[in-house]
Amino acid sequence: MSEKHLVCQGAICSCNFGTVPDKLKVLTQSKRFINDKDGSTKLMATNMDIGAATFEKNTFGPCKMQPIPGGGYKPCQIIVTTWTGFYEKITLQDNNGKALLEDSKATCPIGGPDCIKIDNHGQISEVSQQNVENADKEVLAELMPFVDLGEEEEELAEDDLVKL
Known part of the structure; x- marks a missing residue:
């Protein structure tokens, strides 16, 4: 894997000896957000996120x-x-x-070294207004043919210039 993603709150993790996944909770810091345009839910996870309350349900099912x-x-x-x-x-x-x-992998005293793995890093794609503004209009028109991207206004402005 050439590109690795950083892990954030909500990452899905599982144990080699469990039956169900659980979501990671970040409790060791409250200021550093990633992949979260509003900066309110996706705290960056670190190797200091350890202990007994590191996951939402705090269980991977039967061990x-x-x-x-x-x-x-x-x-x-x-x-x-x-x-x-x-x-x-x-x-x-x-x-x-x-x-x-x-x-990254975690160690549990019962499961042993590296028994907990990250199945999904927790980051999700969110399209912002800036992404749309910076995108190639022709590509957007091909991807979303039924969405008005304001091209009519540009055409009208060009027509007004021709009349002057």
Whole structure:
């Protein structure tokens, strides 16, 4: 993978020994947002996001590393002790943490090293007004043929110039 995405709040993670994914929560800093034009929901995740309350539901379902005599498994209780594979070149002043990448992995004391992986980095594409203004009008017209992009106003202005 040549391009790796930074991880943010809401990233989907799973454990090699669990059955359901959970969403990452960023609790170690509250100022650094990525992929969030309003700066209100997508906090950047770092290697300092560790502990017992790192995920929304704080479980990956039944833990296959904890069998119950007679069948079944104990419920997973996520405790992240450390992250590996983070980006060394970004350090947040808020928590002295390094940015997590989409291929970063976490360690749980029950599952062992690198048992928790990031399935989806949490960033989503959002089209802003600036994106539309900077886009090639011909390409937009091809992609969205039924949307009026204001070309009529430009044509009218050109016609007015010809009359002068």
